Amino acid sequence: MEEKNIRTEVLNQNQVDAIDEKLNSLHQQLVPISGMCNTLKGEFVRAAMRMVYRYWNDGDVCNRGYGIQTVWSSWNFIMDKASKEVTDLAVELDFCKNDEEYNQKLHVMVSLLIDQINDGNYDVPNDIDSRVYKSNERPEELEDDEEDYEEWD
Numbered sequence: 001m002e003e004k005n006i007r008t009e010v011l012n013q014n015q016v017d018a019i020d021e022k023l024n025s026l027h028q029q030l031v032p033i034s035g036m037c038n039t040l041k042g043e044f045v046r047a048a049m050r051m052v053y054r055y056w057n058d059g060d061v062c063n064r065g066y067g068i069q070t071v072w073s074s075w076n077f078i079m080d081k082a083s084k085e086v087t088d089l090a091v092e093l094d095f096c097k098n099d100e101e102y103n104q105k106l107h108v109m110v111s112l113l114i115d116q117i118n119d120g121n122y123d124v125p126n127d128i129d130s131r132v133y134k135s136n137e138r139p140e141e142l143e144d145d146e147e148d149y150e151e152w153d
Helices: 013-030 040-058 072-081 084-095 099-118
Strands: none
Touching: 013 040, 013 099, 040 072, 040 099, 072 084, 084 099
């Protein structure tokens, strides 16, 4: 049987819900009630949960509008600290044309991050708070003027 590539596959609602359930489960296991996590894997879960929560509840997306204030630091944390495969997916979030595309790409990125966490990656001490994280760099492909962004329908 041929293995599916979740990165190019269109996720259905059941798959999105399953990813959310896995993220919620990890969040309950790894993230304290308040403050940053003591492991990198926990802080990745915290950052990913912030991005998913803010999107689902308020429509906030990274690098646009109010999302710059609410999820920018979590996105930056993932961009700077996760594997190249995850950060490649995170970059794609900046180029989404609509809500459905953003939701798909966000959940594909979160699914890959969950897989890497479950494989034992990122099981190291953490001293960085993703909610206030500031990157020293902005990826070259994102250097466009923010005025060029169009509002979604």
